[in-house]
Amino acid sequence: MVVIRSEKILPIHLPVVDLSTERSMVRKLIVKACEEYGFFNVINHGVPCDTIAKMEEAAFDFFAKPLAQKKQLPLYGCKNIGFNGDMGEIEYLLLSATPPSMAHFNNISNVPSNFSCSVSAYTEGVRELACEILELMAEGLGVPDRWFLSRLIREVDSDSVLRFNHYPPILNKDCKDKDKSPSHNHTKVGFGEHSDPQILTILRSNDVCGLQISLQDGVWNPVAPDPSAFCVNVGDLLQVMTNGRFVSVRHRAVTNSHKSRMSVAYFGGPPLDACIVAPSVMVTPQRPSLFKPFTWAEYKKVTYSMRLGERRIDLFRNCTQLD
Template sequence: MVVVASPNSMIGEKILPIDLPMIDLSAERSMVMKRIVKACEEYGFFNVINHGVPYDIISKMEEVGFDFFAKPMEQKKLVALDKPFGYGCKNIGFNGDMGEVEYLLLNANVPSIPNDSSNFSSIVRAYTEAVKELACEILVLMAEGLGVPNTSIFTTFITQLDNDSILRFNHYPPKNSKDRDNSHSYNVAFGEHSDPQILTILRSNAVPGLQISLQHGVWNPVVPDPSAFCVNVGDLLQVMTNGRFVSVRHRAVTNSYKCRMSVAYFVAPPLDACIVAPSVMVTPNRPSLLFKPFTWEEYKKVTYSLRLGDTRIHLFRNCTQLE
């Protein structure tokens, strides 16, 4: 993952708004598969509508999330779970990275907090179960679109009880008052990074902040859509598709007068899962495996040992690959 040192817009950066592919999951199946594969190859990100997650589940989750972050700091700090889970503020990861963010990190298999008097745990559990079903549906569509004979090859990882998936609430403050006279300025709230897991299902309120980088030095702000989930490819999925899908770097900035809250479901396999592309991913265009096999535990250790923005996947590249 990558940290951006300066809090304000960087000299030489280009900011070019982008419209991510919008995919209607209720459309004809073969068309949906093709559009998902194309989006993963070209953008690494896409939006989905008609996703099947009930609106009341989403709205309740957002309500308890905002209620949690509105609590006094002393109360939020009491949510101290087994590391790395629990409440945090400013600190990102374990290596000194900082950001304009406070967060709540939960085990997606048991998304609960202690001393819960607001039904937070039951509401978030219902949300997580619904989003997990959505993730499984999308992963099956990806496998079918890629022509993988075993269409459950990706979903198997998250249907196992010991999967390592996590749920993360990020709460970003509005732009600082001293910056409000400059509509072109922003503060980097969560530095440049790629997601190390398989897939991310992201929900945010209708406040801009997400930016992706499809080419070096260019940042593309993503307009949020309250009716959609934003989906992005993680590092592991890039490996399992032998580089056909791209895990794109992204960041979050504060550039609004309103608070932004995002909720990310990170799809991760069990720690001992072997990450390798299936043989069908070796094609004339990719005549060898781009990455040597590794376990999620090995890759996770690398991820946690580096700062945001440091490259990681290249450490697992197959030295015998064709250039």
């Protein structure tokens, strides 16, 4: 079990973007947040509260089932993260988030129908939100084709994913009296340090702390949860497609000693054969191309071959260019 012993923990307040305000201001705020933080919160996002509530209720109901019953579903995982030995205090569901795959998911016999319907409705809502944000980004960057980014996740064969992460409360066994709060002892890692490999992540979490981001090596900043907002972060592919102007920031999740935390992440991914390259407007003599072109299939293969903390994106840099 991985524990965090002595590190700098500095709380941070992410930029908040109100999508209901004037469009030119919204895109400026999004671009600024992506350049400075790689993360931001969005409010007035258009995803119905009822859709979110039904999804969360159905997901908590699933994770409350006996372990033997959950393990009957091939999409379920516990403790083990990925294929290379990474472990965490976590259980999860990993679903393909494209319309054809969601339709197939509805037909899995041991998945309750209310869960299938709730997840499908939620996925449609966050996919539209992701597309809207990507179009605002393209406009804010001055890309002539405002659909340059969003069409990649609108494609029928896009490789988008919906991941439910459940972090049960972990009580510290070393806490021998009531005056010693478990929060004062070592924090355990739920999901280790990493960056998201896809284009964009739309994250929803319940009102429990756990997300931490690292804007400087070795410094971790806890992010307070906001139940009224979605947390949005830049993925590795978006860093490449903006020629390094946007930053894919490393982050992790830690456990909470008193209450279970659940996060639901929509990872907007392109089709496997999509060529990942910055548009010409993002490449200038003053800022030459920082990355070699590659396909999402190539990058995904590298992602699955490495441990969580390893820096995958560096393998695709043009060796003559440095950030």
